[in-house]
Amino acid sequence: MNIDQTVALPESITITRPDDWHLHLRDDAAMRAVLPHTASRFARAIVMPNLRPPITTTALAVSYRQRILSALPAGMVFDPLMTLYLTDNTRVEEIKLARESGVVYALKYYPAGATTNSDSGVTAIEKCYPVLAAMERYDLPLLVHGEVTGSDVDVFDREAMFIDQILRPLVARFPNLKIVMEHITTQEAVEFVMQAPVTIAATLTPQHLMLNRNAIFNGGVRPHNYCLPILKRESHRRALVAAAISGLPKFFLGTDSAPHAQHTKENDCGCAGMYTAHAGIELYAELFAAEGALSKLEGFASFFGADFYGLPRNTQKITLKRQAWTVPDVYPFGEHTLVPMRARENIQWQLIASQT
Numbered sequence: 001m002n003i004d005q006t007v008a009l010p011e012s013i014t015i016t017r018p019d020d021w022h023l024h025l026r027d028d029a030a031m032r033a034v035l036p037h038t039a040s041r042f043a044r045a046i047v048m049p050n051l052r053p054p055i056t057t058t059a060l061a062v063s064y065r066q067r068i069l070s071a072l073p074a075g076m077v078f079d080p081l082m083t084l085y086l087t088d089n090t091r092v093e094e095i096k097l098a099r100e101s102g103v104v105y106a107l108k109y110y111p112a113g114a115t116t117n118s119d120s121g122v123t124a125i126e127k128c129y130p131v132l133a134a135m136e137r138y139d140l141p142l143l144v145h146g147e148v149t150g151s152d153v154d155v156f157d158r159e160a161m162f163i164d165q166i167l168r169p170l171v172a173r174f175p176n177l178k179i180v181m182e183h184i185t186t187q188e189a190v191e192f193v194m195q196a197p198v199t200i201a202a203t204l205t206p207q208h209l210m211l212n213r214n215a216i217f218n219g220g221v222r223p224h225n226y227c228l229p230i231l232k233r234e235s236h237r238r239a240l241v242a243a244a245i246s247g248l249p250k251f252f253l254g255t256d257s258a259p260h261a262q263h264t265k266e267n268d269c270g271c272a273g274m275y276t277a278h279a280g281i282e283l284y285a286e287l288f289a290a291e292g293a294l295s296k297l298e299g300f301a302s303f304f305g306a307d308f309y310g311l312p313r314n315t316q317k318i319t320l321k322r323q324a325w326t327v328p329d330v331y332p333f334g335e336h337t338l339v340p341m342r343a344r345e346n347i348q349w350q351l352i353a354s355q356t
């Protein structure tokens, strides 16, 4: 950040209440622990279906949504937008049910074995062609975890390879299917989304915008900076930042906040996922401010996602103040704890008001 930008920064900003277009809420006590962080910042969130067992049907999504609403603290207003977990066995009829339910907004495509709780994922996308055709007809977006899974493919190359092997053919075959490439991490993904038709968009997480892969190995292995897709090198991070502050409506906010109990990350085989919901808008504000692009935050956080999904923009406002605060070392997580992004460090922006 240069000095001119520092001088020009406002004391506070007020923007339309944002939405989180990619969120893991889990269930039960874990959900009750994390939900208030999201609901006090965001009006809506696309809720990921990778529970155990996964949310594969509209009926399961309807009851999961009820559990989320029941877990909301009194006075909080929040609309969970549900998704279904696409499998090899998803039925075409399910797409009509999903659309007509009024509560399911997309299907999530996890290549089998790509990430946390993805063992029921799709083994070969061709198996889903009839379902994808129905989604195209019913205008239900496909949300993609864009990584190939073969153990022969370098973990840092999995996203770029997915674009060439899976995504380009898919876009060509289903020209009217809306696709969100979730949590993009590479320059290749940015370029792909930019040159793709308007039916293709992408979400960007705070960690992939703010950290490069050095953060995984900073003075020793840092399990709390391990997520999937894995953090990439600095040149990729710069490409993501350029996309986020570009003002292009194809790129919008999705935290991918993915809570895991501390002991399951600080482990011989640690889980993938970073928890960011505690600062789900503040981290982006800090980044956009450092880039001299605060005027672009509202479109990215509050408008472009709603426009892509064909939903009304929110009308309420939130206010953030430029005042540093220190993130706690842990938050309670059911009977466990979780370690948030920036634990024990400062964040430069603070949420001071959120209309509901």
Ligand code: DOR
Binding pocket: 024, 050, 115, 116, 145, 226, 227, 228, 229, 258, 259, 272, 273, 274
């Ligand atoms: O790091 C991740 N964590 N990536 C994912 O795709 C899933 C997520 C989770 O559910 O924990």
Ligand code: ZN
Binding pocket: 022, 023, 024, 048, 256, 258
């Ligand atoms: Zn995710």
